[in-house]
Amino acid sequence: xxxxxxxxxxxxxxxxxxxxxxxxxxxxxxxxxxxxxxxxxxxxxxxxxxxxxxxxxxxxxxxxxxxxxxxxxxxxxxxxxxxxxxxxxxxxxxxxxxxxxxxxxxxxxxxxxxxxxxxxxxxxxxxxxxxxxxxxxxxxxxxxxxxxxxxxxxxxxxxxxxxxxxxxxxxxxxxxxxxxxxxxxxxxxxxxxxxxxxxxxxxxxxxxxxxxxxxxxxxxxxxxxxxxxxxxxxxxxxxxxxxxxxxxxxxxxxxxxxxxxxxxxxxxxxxxxxxxxxxxxxxxxxxxxxxxxxxxxxxxxxxxxxxxxxxxxxxxxxxxxxxxxxxxxxxxxxxxxxxxxxxxxxxxxxxxxxxxxxxxxxxxxxxxxxxxxxxxxxxxxxxxxxxxxxxxxxxxxxxxxxxxxxxxxxxxxxxxxxxxxxxxxxxxxxxxxxxxxxxxxxxxxxxxxxxxxxxxxxxxxxxxxxxxxxxxxxxxxxxxxxxxxxxxxxxxxxxxxxxxxxxxxxxxxxxxxxxxxxxxxxxxxxxxxxx
Numbered sequence: 451x452x453x454x455x456x457x458x459x460x461x462x463x464x465x466x467x468x469x470x471x472x473x474x475x476x477x478x479x480x481x482x483x484x485x486x487x488x489x490x491x492x493x494x495x496x497x498x499x500x501x502x503x504x505x506x507x508x509x510x511x512x513x514x515x516x517x518x519x520x521x522x523x524x525x526x527x528x529x530x531x532x533x534x535x536x537x538x539x540x541x542x543x544x545x546x547x548x549x550x551x552x553x554x555x556x557x558x559x560x561x562x563x564x565x566x567x568x569x570x571x572x573x574x575x576x577x578x579x580x581x582x583x584x585x586x587x588x589x590x591x592x593x594x595x596x597x598x599x600x601x602x603x604x605x606x607x608x609x610x611x612x613x614x615x616x617x618x619x620x621x622x623x624x625x626x627x628x629x630x631x632x633x634x635x636x637x638x639x640x641x642x643x644x645x646x647x648x649x650x651x652x653x654x655x656x657x658x659x660x661x662x663x664x665x666x667x668x669x670x671x672x673x674x675x676x677x678x679x680x681x682x683x684x685x686x687x688x689x690x691x692x693x694x695x696x697x698x699x700x701x702x703x704x705x706x707x708x709x710x711x712x713x714x715x716x717x718x719x720x721x722x723x724x725x726x727x728x729x730x731x732x733x734x735x736x737x738x739x740x741x742x743x744x745x746x747x748x749x750x751x752x753x754x755x756x757x758x759x760x761x762x763x764x765x766x767x768x769x770x771x772x773x774x775x776x777x778x779x780x781x782x783x784x785x786x787x788x789x790x791x792x793x794x795x796x797x798x799x800x801x802x803x804x805x806x807x808x809x810x811x812x813x814x815x816x817x818x819x820x821x822x823x824x825x826x827x828x829x830x831x832x833x834x835x836x837x838x839x840x841x842x843x844x845x846x847x848x849x850x851x852x853x854x855x856x857x858x859x860x861x862x863x864x865x866x867x868x869x870x871x872x873x874x875x876x877x878x879x880x881x882x883x884x885x886x887x888x889x890x891x892x893x894x895x896x897x898x899x900x901x902x903x904x905x906x907x908x909x910x911x912x913x914x915x916x917x918x919x920x921x922x923x924x925x926x927x928x929x930x931x932x933x934x935x936x937x938x939x940x941x942x943x944x945x946x947x948x949x950x951x952x953x954x955x956x957x958x959x960x961x962x963x964x965x966x967x968x969x970x971x972x973x974x975x976x977x978x979x980x981x
Contacts, residue, residue, distance in 0.1 A: 539567045916950075
């Protein structure tokens with residue numbers, strides 16, 4: 451496939467794309483001495499500029515990441531594999547805050563290519579800003595380079611607004627180039643008004659782009675909006691879909707590392723654990739289309755991070771619940787909970803140290819590089835013919851049947867009661883998670899009604915999650931060397947949690963009936979038939 455074909459296939463605004471490409475190339479050419487990139491990089495900049503909005507009609511809000519996925523999954527005649535990864539990065543980096551350490555396509559590049567990519571992206575972001583008016587009227591007349599600044603001399607009726615936007619988008623520029631960027635407006639020679647023209651010329655004179663002496667701009671005719679396509683086609687191959695999903699979750703995992711290290715917000719650890727679970731869920735599902743040895747190695751690497759983050763997260767949840775419970779006690783009883791709180795803080799701090807060690811190992815660094823290549827490089831060893839519609843329906847229904855099989859094991863038939871074995875309840879929750887993850891994985895293809903199906907499942911899963919938290923709490927306290935007779939408030943806390951568990955189990959048959967009833971099964975099947 452060619453770049454031209456991609457532009458046609460995804461309905462890209464050619465005028466804007468071409469103008470941004472011309473602006474980017476003008477910056478590249480005039481600032482050659484400053485950026486020092488080889489001439490070969492110029493072609494990649496042009497490709498990235500032409501394709502920067504390739505995902506816009508598919509998902510306007512996230513078109514930079516959707517566009518990146520389109521580039522990565524398309525073999526183009528003009529680009530080698532590593533060049534395609536660079537162009538994909540340019541598309542991903544053209545908007546929003548640039549966080550290269552979270553971008554899989556970037557992490558798979560060699561050091562020299564990474565430097566080139568960031569410089570090209572800096573030029574593209576400024577060029578895109580220079581046509582923020584979408585009018586294709588702003589041009590770079592010349593660039594002046596001083597010891598401290600790059601001065602863009604702009605011309606065009608929207609040059610002031612476009613120039614201001616370009617400076618705002620120069621955040622990456624200031625990270626990779628040692629000079630600040632500013633802009634100046636070149637005076638425009640005002641064309642004659644209609645009254646100044648001969649009568650014959652007045653009839654055909656076009657006023658759409660006139661700039662009068664007052665500085666007012668004649669409004670342009672509104673551009674027709676192109677239809678927005680929000681859903682993916684289930685004819686997409688599983689290989690393409692899964693690599694896109696892995697990139698999405700891997701970015702979420704990477705985005706939490708800084709905050710996890712700082713340890714100022716417990717939510718960062720929570721989101722890291724969620725990302726590891728979703729990554730492992732996708733890897734499990736794609737086992738039949740991806741190279742099995744690689745999948746197995748990556749699942750083990752992610753599992754190590756998942757276990758370390760889970761220990762920290764369990765401590766955070768426990769501490770939060772203890773804090774709420776202690777706040778409800780009379781002042782004289784609160785001190786009796788302190789021994790438990792002290793031990794919890796100690797163990798949680800040790801778990802956080804272990805998590806940081808895991809994130810700082812050479813093994814984890816190598817995993818990130820190798821996993822980035824797995825998600826972005828040529829699909830060697832993959833089954834590239836199996837489509838989403840070929841397996842998604844059976845996977846969803848199989849996960850649902852696996853969950854329903856716990857009905858007899860938990861004695862949930864006819865709402866007669868619940869088998870109280872914690873391990874069985876925990877396994878039921880895991881079965882619910884597996885169904886939830888496969889639904890979330892294919893949500894792009896199933897439509898907006900998926901949210902309603904997921905909401906019912908989440909209520910059930912959260913319910914059992916609280917039951918599991920109580921079981922973990924009891925087991926933790928029982929192994930502590932705390933004299934419970936000397937701390938009646940602690941015994942009262944345990945009793946309150948056991949009472950909470952009884953209420954949860956009493957409510958479980960109702961939630962189960964909601965999840966396994968005819969109405970829910972019909973909703974689930976209606977999603978599947980859309981594939």
